[in-house]
Amino acid sequence: DIQMTQSPSSLSASVGDRVTITCQASQDISNYLNWYQQKPGKAPKLLIYDASNLETGVPSRFSGSGSGTDFTFTISSLQPEDIATYYCQQYGAFGGGTKVEIK
Amino acid sequence: QVQLQESGPGLVKPSQTLSLTCTVSGGSISSGSYYWSWIRQPAGKGLEWIGRIYTSGSTNYNPSLKSRVTISVDTSKNQFSLKLSSVTAADTAVYYCARESLSFIFDPWGQGTLVTVSS
Numbered sequence: 001d002i003q004m005t006q007s008p009s010s011l012s013a014s015v016g017d018r019v020t021i022t023c024q025a026s027q028d029i030s031n032y033l034n035w036y037q038q039k040p041g042k043a044p045k046l047l048i049y050d051a052s053n054l055e056t057g058v059p060s061r062f063s064g065s066g067s068g069t070d071f072t073f074t075i076s077s078l079q080p081e082d083i084a085t086y087y088c089q090q091y092g093a094f095g096g097g098t099k100v101e102i103k
Numbered sequence: 104q105v106q107l108q109e110s111g112p113g114l115v116k117p118s119q120t121l122s123l124t125c126t127v128s129g130g131s132i133s134s135g136s137y138y139w140s141w142i143r144q145p146a147g148k149g150l151e152w153i154g155r156i157y158t159s160g161s162t163n164y165n166p167s168l169k170s171r172v173t174i175s176v177d178t179s180k181n182q183f184s185l186k187l188s189s190v191t192a193a194d195t196a197v198y199y200c201a202r203e204s205l206s207f208i209f210d211p212w213g214q215g216t217l218v219t220v221s222s
Binding site for chain 1: 149150151152155163165166199206207208209210211212213214215
């Protein structure tokens with residue numbers, strides 16, 4: 001079974017900062033990697049699919065990259081409304097999540 | 104657009120069977136090429152995929168839950184269901200249903216329903 005290792009588990013950054021989250025797969029998954037945003041009390045929301053494709057309606061400050069086993073999710077300029085937990089996912093495996101807070 | 108809504112008891116006794124239904128609106132569960140999945144999240148923890156069903160009835164389950172899980176579909180009601188047997192307190196979680204593309208993208212999700220296992 002594929003395992004997804006996500007880091008860091010939490011981070012604190014200032015508004016306007018660039019935020020980067022990484023996700024590593026236990027085996028080559030090509031570009032089949034998705035990123036979700038989950039705000040407290042809400043269902044996860046798809047942000048990025050197939051490693052780098054921005055879901056319709058998602059702000060362009062969100063981006064993703066990578067292939068094979070190593071992937072990166074970036075918020076280019078952190079906004080207050082981006083406070084959430086972010087998860088990577090491939091097939092039936094989710095990363096452990098990264099909680100993003102404002103410093 | 105397609106929307107999903109979970110329903111079922113919010114409280115289940117230990118050793119009993121948890122039963123949830125996901126109702127799909129805004130589109131037919133039989134149209135298009137999609138899987139229909141269940142995912143859960145214990146309070147304060149991460150997401151755990153439970154399993155999926157295709158409209159043909161074929162299923163895939165998380166190996167860690169496979170012995171206790173049954174997912175079924177009722178195309179006439181535009182619903183799919185989850186049964187989890189022999190539940191314990193460790194099964195207490197928010198349970199989500201979601202549409203899953205053939206490339207394993209979960210979108211959209213239901214709002215989630217909290218199921219507590221307690222006597």
